[in-house]
Amino acid sequence: MALDKNGIAQRIAQELQSGWYVNLGIGIPTLVANYIPEGIDIEFQSENGILGMGPFPFEGDESPDLINAGKQTITALDGASFFDSATSFAMIRAQKVQLTVLGAMEVSENGDIANWKIPGKMVKGMGGAMDLVASAENIIVAMQHCNRKGASKLLKACSLPITGVQCVKKVVTDLAVMDIDPDQGFILRERAPGVSVEAIVAATEGQLTVPEHVPEMQLD
């Protein structure tokens, strides 16, 4: 069965390693914070200017001076720090942040990502996404494998205006975990529980390399 949003977040959380500073985008990526494995020490960075971001505040404790990049009220954990926007993107460009997780409308087989604009329809802007994808060493995209009409969002080439070139290293969808390699395109690493390799092949428009053995994801 295909994963729901929480399942995607749970699988991505398995990639977290102790000592990492992590930036989570809006949407499914935000849910990753709910599934940090036991014994893993990480800090969340939000690009509007906080390291050491904590969970949502208890009702009545919310502050207009303490929000994340999604403009949601948050808390600051012990050891947190606040800083200005130039300092925030300094740490992003200089690769002090080890992992970026963000959503996408399309990803191409060479690692291009599109997630900021649908010409004539949605023009919200890129926010910090272009800075993040241009600099981050380790980018995981969290997304649905297909759009609502059933068309693949994992393409040979992005049809929408791109956010960054050849930057995505890993994609986790409701159907599969895939790495991206410049020569082999999407490489199928894991299947969602009960989802067949054939179903994933059918749902992927871009080049998909299928190894001999593709295990099922292990989610508790």
Add this chain to the structure above:
Amino acid sequence: MINRIVDNADVALDGLEDGMTVMFGGFGLCGIPENSIAAIRKKGIKNLTCISNNAGVDHFGLGILLDNGQIKKMISSYVGENDEFERQMLSGELEVELIPQGTLAERCRAAGAGIPAFFTPAGYGTEVAEGKEVREFNGKPHILEHAFDSSFAFVKAWKGDAAGNLIFKGTARNFNPLMAMAGKITVAEVEQLLPAGQLDPNEIHVPGIFVHRIYQGSAFEKRIEQRTVRSRS
């Protein structure tokens, strides 16, 4: 001590004219200069080019200047929260330039630091890079971006003193220190305006040299855009 205090928001706008390029601190509605925006609305200054990470929401923040047709152009990184903004943009009344958030921040910082331009990897290979010089450093392509040129910067701080020194609270800092540095004339409104000597010099975020006019703000609404909480149980 050089005294930077002015009486109120209206006095602080002295010299602001139609057609100028101005900066507004804040991220979403967090840390926006509410009093200065209200004073600009009241004074009816028109055809402004506004540099601000976001464009407010309907009828609040920069939304009140949009409602009144006072903004000619917005330079922002994310503008998704405002129906009137979208209407004006799609009808062509409002010109919009979208740029990456880190580039926006660095173009402010550069302006305030005497750096005319810089190279950044953000936006390479995208629409943002069109027409811009590309250079490779360490095997990676970067695009040339220029410092902003802004007549006024309007910022908001938590505490300030008569010398113009500023301290921010939480994530309300965001673009405010960078824009304070960048403005040819920087106007700061503060929640608490104190006599010189009442702020610890070790804890100043923006030295007063960057702040030309400071005033005590009033009736801060400090609206929350997305109130998210968890239950106590």
